[in-house]
Amino acid sequence: MTPVVVVVGGGASGTLAAVHLLHTARTRRLPLHVVLIDRYARHGLGQAYSTTDPEHLLNAPAAKMSALDHDPADFVRWARVTGCEFLPRRTYGHYLRDVLERAQDDERTVQKVTGNVAAVSRRPAQVRLADGRAFDADAIVLATGNAAPGLRLPEKRCTNDPWAAGALNEVGRGDVLVVGTGLTMVDMAVTLTRTPGRTVYAVSRHGLLPRVHADDPVSPRQVTLPEGPLTLRVLFRAVREAASDGDWRGVVDGLRPRVPELWSRLPLREQRRFLALAARHWEIHRHRIPPATAAKIERLEATGRLKVLSGCVDAVTPGPEGVLVHLKDRDLPVSWVVNATGPASVCARDPLLVRLMGDGLVRADRLGLGVEADERGRVVDATGRADDRLVTLGPVLRGSRYETTAIPEIRGQAAVLAPHVIDEISGRLVR
Ligand SMILES: Cc1cc2nc3c(=O)[nH]c(=O)nc-3n(C[C@H](O)[C@H](O)[C@H](O)COP(=O)(O)OP(=O)(O)OC[C@H]3O[C@@H](n4cnc5c(N)ncnc54)[C@H](O)[C@@H]3O)c2cc1C
Numbered sequence: 118m119t120p121v122v123v124v125v126g127g128g129a130s131g132t133l134a135a136v137h138l139l140h141t142a143r144t145r146r147l148p149l150h151v152v153l154i155d156r157y158a159r160h161g162l163g164q165a166y167s168t169t170d171p172e173h174l175l176n177a178p179a180a181k182m183s184a185l186d187h188d189p190a191d192f193v194r195w196a197r198v199t200g201c202e203f204l205p206r207r208t209y210g211h212y213l214r215d216v217l218e219r220a221q222d223d224e225r226t227v228q229k230v231t232g233n234v235a236a237v238s239r240r241p242a243q244v245r246l247a248d249g250r251a252f253d254a255d256a257i258v259l260a261t262g263n264a265a266p267g268l269r270l271p272e273k274r275c276t277n278d279p280w281a282a283g284a285l286n287e288v289g290r291g292d293v294l295v296v297g298t299g300l301t302m303v304d305m306a307v308t309l310t311r312t313p314g315r316t317v318y319a320v321s322r323h324g325l326l327p328r329v330h331a332d333d334p335v336s337p338r339q340v341t342l343p344e345g346p347l348t349l350r351v352l353f354r355a356v357r358e359a360a361s362d363g364d365w366r367g368v369v370d371g372l373r374p375r376v377p378e379l380w381s382r383l384p385l386r387e388q389r390r391f392l393a394l395a396a397r398h399w400e401i402h403r404h405r406i407p408p409a410t411a412a413k414i415e416r417l418e419a420t421g422r423l424k425v426l427s428g429c430v431d432a433v434t435p436g437p438e439g440v441l442v443h444l445k446d447r448d449l450p451v452s453w454v455v456n457a458t459g460p461a462s463v464c465a466r467d468p469l470l471v472r473l474m475g476d477g478l479v480r481a482d483r484l485g486l487g488v489e490a491d492e493r494g495r496v497v498d499a500t501g502r503a504d505d506r507l508v509t510l511g512p513v514l515r516g517s518r519y520e521t522t523a524i525p526e527i528r529g530q531a532a533v534l535a536p537h538v539i540d541e542i543s544g545r546l547v548r
Pocket residue numbers: 125126127128129130131154155156157159162163164165166174175176177232233234235260261262263300301469510511512522523524525
């Protein structure tokens with residue numbers, strides 16, 4: 118019988134896991150069947166790459182976006198670009214679907230299933246859907262992505278998931294408030310200001326917007342740090358020194374691949390301090406927007422079509438004509454509110470992970486942001502044991518790796534877990 122890997126979540130993480138598993142299986146001459154399950158039929162796209170707006174661009178140049186760890190130029194070749202371009206995210210979605218297709222021996226190698234996974238068991242390994250369907254597996258990959266935002270707005274005249282298919286179609290005319298001032302807000306502002314006469318307000322506690330990429334490629338720079346446990350004070354001093362000549366982009370890009378290792382060297386209380394005091398500053402420097410998008414945002418601000426506010430939303434009161442948003446120092450009447458705040462902890466908001474935690478199959482990381490896994494991606498259960506049949510990757514590892522949401526990190530994780538999963542399956546076949 119052909120071994121089966123069931124992947125829960127069809128976004129970039131699930132797709133990259135499937136592709137790297139199939140690649141490794143082929144090099145080991147192991148036939149493999151992959152079942153890729155996504156509740157919204159967004160196989161190969163997920164949340165980030167299902168947008169159809171051509172002005173929603175990748176926030177990294179094409180050269181950094183290969184899906185294949187063993188072939189860093191794959192995306193550049195596929196898109197026939199030089200590598201410096203910031204392409205539309207929908208183009209990247211087409212690419213991910215193509216990568217998945219190329220990884221298959223024939224059209225039956227990957228079975229795409231649409232459904233909501235409600236439960237997972239380990240012995241025997243099985244994935245069960247809410248509609249009663251069940252899939253036996255030799256290994257299971259949890260690739261469920263980000264949870265919904267922690268902030269819940271009322272249903273009426275508010276969009277809680279701006280990345281759901283057609284989510285913005287329901288926004289009528291009139292002014293809109295976007296809660297959050299990160300990358301999602303930028304995309305929302307670009308789309309929503311196409312309606313003539315509309316003002317888009319954006320609010321967050323700090324009112325900080327993502328910084329812009331340099332026009333020319335930046336060389337990553339090394340920051341010298343001591344060995345052993347770190348403190349934020351030592352880390353920040355070293356970063357400030359390294360960036361004192363103004364090349365902060367080079368410093369951030371040099372630090373980024375080291376983040377999981379540096380993060381693990383920060384004691385828990387320092388990790389908590391970082392989240393409370395510095396995370397937003399890191400995010401705006403680390404997740405930069407393309408120059409073309411930055412120019413658009415600047416124009417919108419200069420013409421008063423986009424107004425960025427700093428403050429907290431105390432309450433949102435929908436009425437028949439619009440929504441009254443109560444901010445600390447004023448009430449803002451708008452016709453619609455869009456929730457673009459960051460994802461909540463998956464431990465609190467993802468029903469499947471909450472259930473798996475209750476069943477003892479999974480345990481939360483020390484910060485309670487995501488789940489715990491070892492360096493091979495094997496999920497750690499309630500007793501502290503890493504399981505060979507249950508692996509994970511992507512945003513759910515945020516608490517233990519911190520930088521774990523972008524394509525370079527996800528493809529690296531997929532490349533690490535794939536050989537272990539395939540060897541484990543092959544070993545069991547021989548035994
Ligand atoms: C707007 C946006 C823009 C981004 N731009 C870039 C970029 O330019 N460059 C870059 O490197 N990174 C970018 N990222 C980051 C990164 O690529 C994404 O976070 C990444 O795609 C995460 O993929 P994922 O598969 O883990 O999660 P998701 O995309 O959230 O996919 C998870 C999938 O699993 C499904 N699922 C979850 N639970 C279940 C269940 N119980 N049963 C069935 N299905 C389930 C969900 O429906 C979803 O489709 C961006 C992210 C966002 C949100």
